[in-house]
Amino acid sequence: MASPQTLFDKIWQSHVVDVQDDGTTILYIDRHLLHEVLSPQAFEGLRLAGRQVRRRDATLAVADHNVPTTDRRQGIEDPESRLQVETLSINCREFDVPIFDMLDPRQGIVHVIGPEQGFTLPGTTVVCCDSHTATHGAFGALAFGIGTSEGEHVLATQTLRTSKPKNMRVLVDDPLPPGCTGKDLILAIIGRMGTAGGTGHIVEYVGRAFRDLSMEGRMTVSNMTIEAGARAGLVAPDDKTFDYLKGRPMAPQGVQWDAAVAYWRTLKSDDGAVYDREVRIDAGDIAPQVTWGTSPEDVVPITGAVPDPQDAPTEAKRTAMRRSLDYMGLTPGTPMTDVAIDNVFIGSCTNSRIEDLRAAADILRGRRVAAHVDAMVSPGSSIIKQQAEAEGLDQVFIAAGFQWRESGCSMCLGMNPDRVAPGKRCASTSNRNFEGRQGRDARTHLVSPAMAAAAAVTGRLTDVRQLAR
Amino acid sequence: MEKFTILSGIAAPMDMMNIDTDQIIPKLHLRTIKRTGLGKVVFDELRFNTDGSEKPDFVLNREPYRRASILVAGDNFGCGSSREHAPWALLDFGIRCIIATSFADIFYNNCFKNCMLPVTVGKDDWRLLLNDAADSDNPRLMVDLEALTITRPGGDQIAFEIDGFRRDCLLKGLDDIGLTLQRADKIDAFEAAQSEQQPWLYTSAVQ
Numbered sequence: 277m278a279s280p281q282t283l284f285d286k287i288w289q290s291h292v293v294d295v296q297d298d299g300t301t302i303l304y305i306d307r308h309l310l311h312e313v314l315s316p317q318a319f320e321g322l323r324l325a326g327r328q329v330r331r332r333d334a335t336l337a338v339a340d341h342n343v344p345t346t347d348r349r350q351g352i353e354d355p356e357s358r359l360q361v362e363t364l365s366i367n368c369r370e371f372d373v374p375i376f377d378m379l380d381p382r383q384g385i386v387h388v389i390g391p392e393q394g395f396t397l398p399g400t401t402v403v404c405c406d407s408h409t410a411t412h413g414a415f416g417a418l419a420f421g422i423g424t425s426e427g428e429h430v431l432a433t434q435t436l437r438t439s440k441p442k443n444m445r446v447l448v449d450d451p452l453p454p455g456c457t458g459k460d461l462i463l464a465i466i467g468r469m470g471t472a473g474g475t476g477h478i479v480e481y482v483g484r485a486f487r488d489l490s491m492e493g494r495m496t497v498s499n500m501t502i503e504a505g506a507r508a509g510l511v512a513p514d515d516k517t518f519d520y521l522k523g524r525p526m527a528p529q530g531v532q533w534d535a536a537v538a539y540w541r542t543l544k545s546d547d548g549a550v551y552d553r554e555v556r557i558d559a560g561d562i563a564p565q566v567t568w569g570t571s572p573e574d575v576v577p578i579t580g581a582v583p584d585p586q587d588a589p590t591e592a593k594r595t596a597m598r599r600s601l602d603y604m605g606l607t608p609g610t611p612m613t614d615v616a617i618d619n620v621f622i623g624s625c626t627n628s629r630i631e632d633l634r635a636a637a638d639i640l641r642g643r644r645v646a647a648h649v650d651a652m653v654s655p656g657s658s659i660i661k662q663q664a665e666a667e668g669l670d671q672v673f674i675a676a677g678f679q680w681r682e683s684g685c686s687m688c689l690g691m692n693p694d695r696v697a698p699g700k701r702c703a704s705t706s707n708r709n710f711e712g713r714q715g716r717d718a719r720t721h722l723v724s725p726a727m728a729a730a731a732a733v734t735g736r737l738t739d740v741r742q743l744a745r
Numbered sequence: 746m747e748k749f750t751i752l753s754g755i756a757a758p759m760d761m762m763n764i765d766t767d768q769i770i771p772k773l774h775l776r777t778i779k780r781t782g783l784g785k786v787v788f789d790e791l792r793f794n795t796d797g798s799e800k801p802d803f804v805l806n807r808e809p810y811r812r813a814s815i816l817v818a819g820d821n822f823g824c825g826s827s828r829e830h831a832p833w834a835l836l837d838f839g840i841r842c843i844i845a846t847s848f849a850d851i852f853y854n855n856c857f858k859n860c861m862l863p864v865t866v867g868k869d870d871w872r873l874l875l876n877d878a879a880d881s882d883n884p885r886l887m888v889d890l891e892a893l894t895i896t897r898p899g900g901d902q903i904a905f906e907i908d909g910f911r912r913d914c915l916l917k918g919l920d921d922i923g924l925t926l927q928r929a930d931k932i933d934a935f936e937a938a939q940s941e942q943q944p945w946l947y948t949s950a951v952q
């Protein structure tokens with residue numbers, strides 16, 4: 277009998293086109309997503325070499341990083357941003373690649389629209405010149421970020437030259453406590469593993485905590501796998517996955533749907549399959565999480581305090597912590613709930629889906645944003661925005677004092693005009709709290725959507741469980 | 746692609762650990778549609794003041810290092826975001842070889858795609874090379890990819906290793922897309938089999 281395989285082994289093996297003498301694998305790529313920032317040079321390369329896109333039906337482009345979240349019919353003011361977005365359209369026209377441009381009703385953040393359209397499917401290989409491609413792993417797809425030259429290689433050959441990563445299992449067997457979401461779970465995991473903890477590995481998330489999550493929650497978890505240094509995260513597909521995909525525009529239909537589901541049901545790790553590494557985490561005692569520093573591993577429970585560098589194990593770590601605290605303007609020992617904030621951002625490919633907006637709106641209903649706080653929401657896609665409006669969520673946000681914006685990467689990285697001002701402090705549902713990420717000298721605290729809404733209401737970092745109804 | 750065989754040039758010393766791709770090229774400069782032209786902003790914040798004037802202490806602002814084609818840098822060079830703009834910016838400045846004790850994965854990979862050679866050496870050799878580079882009167886090194894040696898200014902040689910396939914690609918200037926396309930029959934066969942087993946991957950994508 278064949279030896280038991282992990283989910284990752286199964287997907288990998290079913291995509292090997294060829295193995296070279298030196299061990300390099302030519303891996304077939306089923307789905308290729310593109311956005312305007314890291315793709316122009318890939319198209320330029322094709323053009324210079326006189327090459328074509330091998331499978332336009334397996335390729336999808338969208339403008340998201342540079343697009344304004346205010347009225348788009350006015351166009352883009354910044355000339356460089358405008359050129360990048362226009363170049364994507366020109367390239368897609370020239371190479372006949374499907375594109376959702378800035379004004380398309382299906383436009384949105386690249387990692388939100390893939391699943392939303394049913395472009396992302398279980399058992400597939402998905403790549404994009406973007407590290408948060410890991411998001412799509414929530415569907416049991418092997419999804420990872422690549423460089424621009426690798427993107428050009430995929431456009432021309434529909435394959436990648438690569439070598440096989442290692443396999444790691446993260447097991448969380450117990451259910452999440454009330455008030456905790458997929459965001460709190462993944463922040464707790466990154467806090468435990470560290471930002472280099474997953475280097476060289478593909479992570480499979482196994483156990484009750486992940487099974488219980490909605491597809492939205494699983495996407496949040498998978499999305500931030502890269503913050504633990506791993507290339508990709510995987511959750512085995514189940515009925516929730518199939519229910520989410522059924523009827524999506526690019527998902528299989530009719531008899532093909534039935535055949536696909538039958539195949540997808542085989543996509544799980546066999547009993548006794550061996551992983552290179554295992555990590556087990558107890559979810560039972562985690563509280564809502566918040567970051568205090570400038571790395572996603574700088575995590576504490578909201579009930580905790582700003583840590584003291586003196587307690588760090590090594591001098592290198594102490595130095596790094598001091599630098600972080602200096603940048604963040606925080607004093608060791610301060611309770612996290614004493615930290616006042618200036619901005620709230622609800623958005624990004626981590627937390628901008630309908631469930632995220634509902635969770636934030638639940639906290640905000642009948643409440644007001646604190647007077648000194650500047651708060652905005654940018655839904656993950658134009659379709660999510662429409663759905664939220666149909667549910668009346670936009671009115672809840674607006675009544676509370678939030679700005680209700682168009683969809684895009686927005687304040688997650690501030691390539692468009694949405695930025696946190698120097699020295700200001702933001703409770704953000706995005707994924708990176710690096711120095712300067714949300715704007716020069718901006719200070720970021722990563723939290724879940726409900727926690728962001730709670731912070732908006734009180735004007736400081738807040739334990740959402742105290743506002744829950 | 747261009748070939749990389751022997752590179753003889755000025756080596757600039759950068760004794761810093763963990764130089765990340767954000768330091769090599771900040772996100773502000775990602776709003777470009779070209780691979781070229783980024784040399785003038787490479788190491789932007791290390792190299793220039795906010796008013797655009799040069800920081801005189803920064804190595805690439807000093808003679809003879811303005812003309813450097815080799816960089817001797819610290820541990821874990823190129824960590825952080827996957828942006829290929831980092832090697833593009835270095836290359837556009839004129840740097841084609843980086844010598845360090847270790848490199849971040851994606852950056853290392855990205856170098857070979859751009860006919861650049863990242864060389865990993867041991868701590869002791871690295872120290873010697875850093876000192877050679879720091880001697881501004883004669884900071885010239887010769888990197889020979891065929892012989893797998895670095896020749897120091899005084900004529901001593903230091904050996905290094907590199908993966909055979911990658912070396913071959915650089916030496917012959919092979920374009921890996923071209924190489925893969927030579928296997929087009931295998932890709933065709935894979936697609937034929939897959940479209941039989943999972944037809945939905947071929948019929949249901951973007952309309």
Ligand code: SF4
Nearest residue numbers: 408624625685688689
């Ligand atoms: S939302 Fe942020 S993390 Fe996600 S793709 Fe956009 S910039 Fe990257």
